[in-house]
Amino acid sequence: MDVTSRIERALNEAIDQAELPGCPPRLAAAMRYAVFPRGARVRPRLCHSVAAACGEDHPAATDAAGAALELLHCASLVHDDLPCFDAAETRRGRPSVHKAFGEPLAVLTGDALIVLAFQTLARLQCTPERLAALTLTVARSVGVPSGIVAGQAWECEDKIDLAHYHRAKTGALFAAATVAGAASAGADCELWRMVGEKLGEAYQVADDIRDAASEEDEIGKPVGRDLALGRPSAVIELGLDGALYRLHDLVRGAIDAIPPCPNGAELRSLMLSEAKRLVPAKLAQFAA
Amino acid sequence: MDVTSRIERALNEAIDQAELPGCPPRLAAAMRYAVFPRGARVRPRLCHSVAAACGEDHPAATDAAGAALELLHCASLVHDDLPCFDAAETRRGRPSVHKAFGEPLAVLTGDALIVLAFQTLARLQCTPERLAALTLTVARSVGVPSGIVAGQAWECEDKIDLAHYHRAKTGALFAAATVAGAASAGADCELWRMVGEKLGEAYQVADDIRDAASEEDEIGKPVGRDLALGRPSAVIELGLDGALYRLHDLVRGAIDAIPPCPNGAELRSLMLSEAKRLVPAKLAQFAA
Numbered sequence: 256m257d258v259t260s261r262i263e264r265a266l267n268e269a270i271d272q273a274e275l276p277g278c279p280p281r282l283a284a285a286m287r288y289a290v291f292p293r294g295a296r297v298r299p300r301l302c303h304s305v306a307a308a309c310g311e312d313h314p315a316a317t318d319a320a321g322a323a324l325e326l327l328h329c330a331s332l333v334h335d336d337l338p339c340f341d342a343a344e345t346r347r348g349r350p351s352v353h354k355a356f357g358e359p360l361a362v363l364t365g366d367a368l369i370v371l372a373f374q375t376l377a378r379l380q381c382t383p384e385r386l387a388a389l390t391l392t393v394a395r396s397v398g399v400p401s402g403i404v405a406g407q408a409w410e411c412e413d414k415i416d417l418a419h420y421h422r423a424k425t426g427a428l429f430a431a432a433t434v435a436g437a438a439s440a441g442a443d444c445e446l447w448r449m450v451g452e453k454l455g456e457a458y459q460v461a462d463d464i465r466d467a468a469s470e471e472d473e474i475g476k477p478v479g480r481d482l483a484l485g486r487p488s489a490v491i492e493l494g495l496d497g498a499l500y501r502l503h504d505l506v507r508g509a510i511d512a513i514p515p516c517p518n519g520a521e522l523r524s525l526m527l528s529e530a531k532r533l534v535p536a537k538l539a540q541f542a543a
Numbered sequence: 544m545d546v547t548s549r550i551e552r553a554l555n556e557a558i559d560q561a562e563l564p565g566c567p568p569r570l571a572a573a574m575r576y577a578v579f580p581r582g583a584r585v586r587p588r589l590c591h592s593v594a595a596a597c598g599e600d601h602p603a604a605t606d607a608a609g610a611a612l613e614l615l616h617c618a619s620l621v622h623d624d625l626p627c628f629d630a631a632e633t634r635r636g637r638p639s640v641h642k643a644f645g646e647p648l649a650v651l652t653g654d655a656l657i658v659l660a661f662q663t664l665a666r667l668q669c670t671p672e673r674l675a676a677l678t679l680t681v682a683r684s685v686g687v688p689s690g691i692v693a694g695q696a697w698e699c700e701d702k703i704d705l706a707h708y709h710r711a712k713t714g715a716l717f718a719a720a721t722v723a724g725a726a727s728a729g730a731d732c733e734l735w736r737m738v739g740e741k742l743g744e745a746y747q748v749a750d751d752i753r754d755a756a757s758e759e760d761e762i763g764k765p766v767g768r769d770l771a772l773g774r775p776s777a778v779i780e781l782g783l784d785g786a787l788y789r790l791h792d793l794v795r796g797a798i799d800a801i802p803p804c805p806n807g808a809e810l811r812s813l814m815l816s817e818a819k820r821l822v823p824a825k826l827a828q829f830a831a
Contacts, residue, residue, distance in 0.1 A: 278688030383671025398658030400566030
């Protein structure tokens with residue numbers, strides 16, 4: 256089974272929990288709507304790639320870790336889109352969860368997806384060491400002091416710490432993807448943190464570039480929002496050329512940080528091709 | 544160290560994670576505000592009581608389980624108070640989190656507290672079997688299909704399933720308190736589920752009684768809200784006398800469901816005295 260199918264199957268099996276008897280049907284529908292149809296699945300794909308590079312020996316652990324990361328990512332999108340944050344009416348080219356299901360269910364959908372991520376890990380049959388490493392890695396990436404929730408909360412501070420903001424808001428889940436990928440394969444996982452941190456920062460820069468230089472139909476959400484909302488952006492800070500140079504630099508840095516592992520070459524070439532997909536088509540030759 | 548001190552210490556140690564370098568200071572402040580000063584700590588006290596009844600042999604596990612349950616309870620209060628749900632301006636006699644810190648931080652505070660609950664368990668040093676049992680028990684109590692998030696989501700359905708609603712909204716966390724208390728002591732924990740379910744239902748009935756028959760300064764939040772918001776209530780359904788009879792019945796049922804354990808007598812007498820504290824002082828003689 257290819258990686259895409261494994262990722263979708265694991266997410267489907269997780270969301271199935273919401274469709275067991277006793278669950279409010281609209282909550283179950285909103286959870287499925289928030290997770291399907293698939294987005295780019297960037298984080299679980301990274302997790303699977305690192306597990307493969309480390310000589311994956313327990314696919315179910317990788318599947319669970321990848322699903323947990325994607326569920327948390329989807330949860331963060333649902334909450335970020337709420338009227339009190341971005342007030343985004345669309346996401347992936349269709350109504351955001353709060354537009355489709357109302358604000359109360361959007362809050363609860365995010366909550367339930369966060370919990371489902373940990374349920375998915377807890378249901379995994381694997382060695383206790385791997386389970387503890389995966390759970391701690393995932394929790395660290397989303398909670399305090401510097402997970403994605405903390406990253407989003409920097410937007411509520413009078414004085415924003417930009418380095419902490421970026422590292423937490425995007426880097427944390429990417430770092431978790433590489434660390435959890437290695438942990439799911441039983442490898443020495445902390446060595447992989449820097450790879451994920453650099454990729455996360457690269458992804459954030461690429462997101463800023465897309466926000467500034469894409470067409471709306473290309474990314475499935477409104478463009479120019481960073482500028483409109485006065486949010487920090489690498490393009491505003493460095494200019495478009497400077498942001499592209501920074502992206503290139505970060506991807507190279509991530510590749511250089513890959514620790515020795517059985518299948519490193521495949522991972523390097525995958526990371527280069529992924530980097531090109533992160534930016535608008537017209538700029539892809541500059542990405543890596 | 545007495546149980547109250549242990550509960551507060553465990554919660555303090557959990558919230559300390561939000562005060563590590565790199566965490567947005569207002570998020571950390573809002574999380575502390577949501578958890579302290581202490582509420583009644585009903586769920587962790589129940590968890591500790593059951594662990595003691597089962598011959599507690601690993602106090603750190605009980606401490607972590609109790610803290611996780613209380614963090615999840617506090618998270619649910621923060622989100623339930625949001626303008627899109629109860630729009631409660633006060634909680635425990637002072638401004639609710641969204642009134643004190645704004646709506647975005649209130650959403651994030653709830654999210655971060657949910658994650659912190661799982662972090663607290665994952666950081667526990669104990670046997671893998673206990674850790675897995677505790678994590679699954681806690682996740683089940685808060686997620687889908689029938690945890691507190693699902694309970695709250697029943698309020699968003701056109702057709703509400705009252706039995707599922709009550710069991711999920713209040714019963715789930717009480718069931719988790721008894722099951723996790725037994726699990727933290729290494730006992731056969733599923734035998735304890737019914738004790739918690741009955742106590743949870745009792746607590747919900749007592750809450751309805753307090754909502755209908757208390758003075759505002761006695762419970763620290765506005766009274767009569769169930770009626771005002773058209774929410775299901777045992778007092779509306781059964782009348783005040785009927786609700787008191789039902790409460791008595793549930794507490795007796797919970798006591799009768801206690802499985803054989805080393806220190807059952809203390810637990811029984813504790814449950815009787817707790818039941819009296821659940822209802823307005825003027826009605827306490829009817830509670831159990």
